Amino acid sequence: MSAEPLLxxxxxxxxxxxxxxxxxxxxxxxxxxxxxxxxxxxxxxxCGKSVTCxxxxxxxxxxxxxxxxxxxxxxxxxxxxxxxxxxxxxxxxSYIFQEPMTSLNPVFTVGDQIGEVVRRHLDLSRRDARxxxxxxxxxxxxxxxxxxxxxxxxxxxxxxxxxVMIAMALACDPKVLIADxxxxxxxxxxxxxxxxxxxxxxxxxxxxxxxVTHNLGVVADIADRVIVMYAxxxxxxxxxxxxxxxxxxxxxxxxxxxxxxxxxxxxxxxxIPGRVPASARPLEHCVxxxxxxxADETTRTQVPDLRPVRPGHLVACFHPEAxxxx
Amino acid sequence: xxxxLIRKAGAALVVLVLSSIVVFLGVRAIPGNPAIALGAENxxxxxxxxxxxxxxxxxPLPVQYGHWIWLALQGDLGVxxxxxxxxxxxxxxLPISLELALLSMLVAVVVGIPAGVIAAVRRGRPSDYxxxxxxxxxxSVPHFWLGLMVIVWFAxxxxxxxxxxxxxxxxxxxxxxxxxxxxxxxxxxxxxxLMRQMRSSILDSLGxxxxxxxxxxxxxxxxxxxxxxxxxxxxxxxxxxxLQLGGLISGIVTIExxxxxxxxxxxxxxxxxxxxxxxxxxxxxxxxxxYVIVNLLVDVVYSFLNPRIRAI
Numbered sequence: 183m184s185a186e187p188l189l190x191x192x193x194x195x196x197x198x199x200x201x202x203x204x205x206x207x208x209x210x211x212x213x214x215x216x217x218x219x220x221x222x223x224x225x226x227x228x229c230g231k232s233v234t235c236x237x238x239x240x241x242x243x244x245x246x247x248x249x250x251x252x253x254x255x256x257x258x259x260x261x262x263x264x265x266x267x268x269x270x271x272x273x274x275x276s277y278i279f280q281e282p283m284t285s286l287n288p289v290f291t292v293g294d295q296i297g298e299v300v301r302r303h304l305d306l307s308r309r310d311a312r313x314x315x316x317x318x319x320x321x322x323x324x325x326x327x328x329x330x331x332x333x334x335x336x337x338x339x340x341x342x343x344x345x346v347m348i349a350m351a352l353a354c355d356p357k358v359l360i361a362d363x364x365x366x367x368x369x370x371x372x373x374x375x376x377x378x379x380x381x382x383x384x385x386x387x388x389x390x391x392x393x394v395t396h397n398l399g400v401v402a403d404i405a406d407r408v409i410v411m412y413a414x415x416x417x418x419x420x421x422x423x424x425x426x427x428x429x430x431x432x433x434x435x436x437x438x439x440x441x442x443x444x445x446x447x448x449x450x451x452x453x454i455p456g457r458v459p460a461s462a463r464p465l466e467h468c469v470x471x472x473x474x475x476x477a478d479e480t481t482r483t484q485v486p487d488l489r490p491v492r493p494g495h496l497v498a499c500f501h502p503e504a505x506x507x508x
Numbered sequence: 509x510x511x512x513l514i515r516k517a518g519a520a521l522v523v524l525v526l527s528s529i530v531v532f533l534g535v536r537a538i539p540g541n542p543a544i545a546l547g548a549e550n551x552x553x554x555x556x557x558x559x560x561x562x563x564x565x566x567x568p569l570p571v572q573y574g575h576w577i578w579l580a581l582q583g584d585l586g587v588x589x590x591x592x593x594x595x596x597x598x599x600x601x602l603p604i605s606l607e608l609a610l611l612s613m614l615v616a617v618v619v620g621i622p623a624g625v626i627a628a629v630r631r632g633r634p635s636d637y638x639x640x641x642x643x644x645x646x647x648s649v650p651h652f653w654l655g656l657m658v659i660v661w662f663a664x665x666x667x668x669x670x671x672x673x674x675x676x677x678x679x680x681x682x683x684x685x686x687x688x689x690x691x692x693x694x695x696x697x698x699x700x701x702l703m704r705q706m707r708s709s710i711l712d713s714l715g716x717x718x719x720x721x722x723x724x725x726x727x728x729x730x731x732x733x734x735x736x737x738x739x740x741x742x743x744x745x746x747x748x749x750x751l752q753l754g755g756l757i758s759g760i761v762t763i764e765x766x767x768x769x770x771x772x773x774x775x776x777x778x779x780x781x782x783x784x785x786x787x788x789x790x791x792x793x794x795x796x797x798x799y800v801i802v803n804l805l806v807d808v809v810y811s812f813l814n815p816r817i818r819a820i
Binding site: 241273277284285289299302 | 721
């Protein structure tokens with residue numbers, strides 16, 4: 183991953199001003215994405231992983247206050263004018279969302295919705311756009327694409343709809359594909375197919391993928407590198423294999439302990455006690471302190487910085503596994 | 509698609525038959541003897557018997573109904589008290605009201621729909637408050653009052669437009685001059701309803717996932733709103749428009765009376781006032797048919813707007 187990063191996120195913070203006061207959804211998150219890399223972002227619901235991804239091309243509602251910078255292709259996407267930003271959206275950076283049923287417009291055919299992207303960005307004629315839509319449906323392995331192209335979303339199964347979303351996202355050969363929980367709404371057997379397809383996309387087209395999920399199995403399956411988020415902060419980052427072999431943050435350790443393993447008989451799965459703190463403003467201590475079994479005075483009064491425990495393995499913890507073992 | 513329309517048309521036919529029965533019985537349920545009413549002041553039993561025979565009133569109800577509907581199907585709605593063909597009278601008056609209804613709807617669509625879209629897109633800003641406020645006024649002001657006011661302003665004070673009356677379509681300009689004020693008065697109320705409906709359904713759509721997808725695709729705000737959000741919002745707005753158009757057929761009465769337009773509404777009032785049962789029966793039947801046809805049209809438009817309905 184020594185290549186020049188494709189996308190560089192620096193100190194990204196997102197705050198929502200709600201009726202109940204401000205909510206700090208993302209707190210100073212930084213990461214980089216290399217060309218062709220698959221980066222997994224994991225964490226439980228509400229940890230800010232989706233908000234992080236949406237904010238990259240400013241897809242959040244106006245109530246969101248985003249700060250920091252997102253460097254892409256020599257520009258800061260957070261500072262880009264709307265016109266130039268729209269040329270990045272869908273062409274350079276594209277998205278797949280969790281719910282393929284509601285993410286597709288019910289009143290237009292899938293061909294129309296795929297064709298719309300290429301017509302917008304590549305200036306194709308209606309006929310060429312349709313031809314391209316059929317090609318793309320073929321690419322994502324939808325059987326009988328000639329017929330499917332004229333069908334409406336409700337006529338397709340959940341897995342096929344997600345394939346349509348992927349086809350739409352790939353329409354302009356983007357450099358980055360951001361997949362926000364792409365398999366969560368699907369059956370397990372369908373999930374595997376979608377993950378295979380994404381792996382294939384990366385191999386064939388060299389698209390870098392940011393994969394947001396709460397499912398560690400999905401991450402283990404496909405990601406090169408993983409970021410673990412907790413309560414709006416990045417708490418750990420490591421190459422995927424290393425994260426699973428030697429997790430450092432007590433939260434990551436807890437997450438991995440909560441995965442059932444076949445063959446291992448236990449009375450209960452391990453759980454992490456307590457709840458995620460509702461964050462009104464940036465905390466003045468470790469976000470995980472209240473639930474951490476190693477919490478002490480330092481943890482409760484200071485914010486741990488991200489620091490490397492090994493090359494490429496960062497953790498925001500005063501007592502990472504490696505040091506406690508020593 | 510074909511199956512859907514055939515089913516809808518079949519259902520419409522059933523509704524039409526049922527409503528014709530209700531109309532028929534309803535008119536006969538009105539207190540008083542139709543034969544005596546038709547015979548006017550004449551209480552001579554011979555005359556009454558003759559009248560009964562003439563209008564089939566001496567036969568059992570099912571036979572009367574069968575006879576009436578059989579003739580109605582052939583376009584013959586019988587004759588009224590003045591021995592004029594009911595069908596003919598309706599055919600003369602109905603187009604006038606239809607023209608007024610369509611013009612009103614046009615005013616409502618041209619004003620209400622863009623205002624709704626703008627209010628939704630600029631939610632919480634001055635233009636939204638202005639549009640919503642004007643709509644509230646439009647909804648609250650009674651038609652008859654607004655009708656009288658515009659007559660005072662535009663006809664009496666300013667002399668811009670005639671105060672009332674009607675000219676046939678053979679003189680299009682004069683016809684339009686007579687129609688403008690009533691159409692605007694009716695259209696104002698409708699526009700207010702459409703605007704509010706449009707505003708709330710665009711707001712719904714703008715919060716939907718597919719709008720986020722459209723934005724993520726890099727589409728311009730114009731095509732996000734005018735293609736993706738608008739098309740979905742039309743589905744609910746069509747329902748409201750259908751209901752209103754149906755309601756207009758009968759709701760136009762007051763305005764026709766105020767502006768002295770010899771339309772269908774005025775005819776209905778006359779039929780009731782003169783206790784002209786044959787005429788009333790014909791008028792109400794046509795209104796019922798109008799409702800059914802408008803509903804059928806709404807279903808057809810629906811199926812074009814919403815592909816999911818075609819599959820049902």
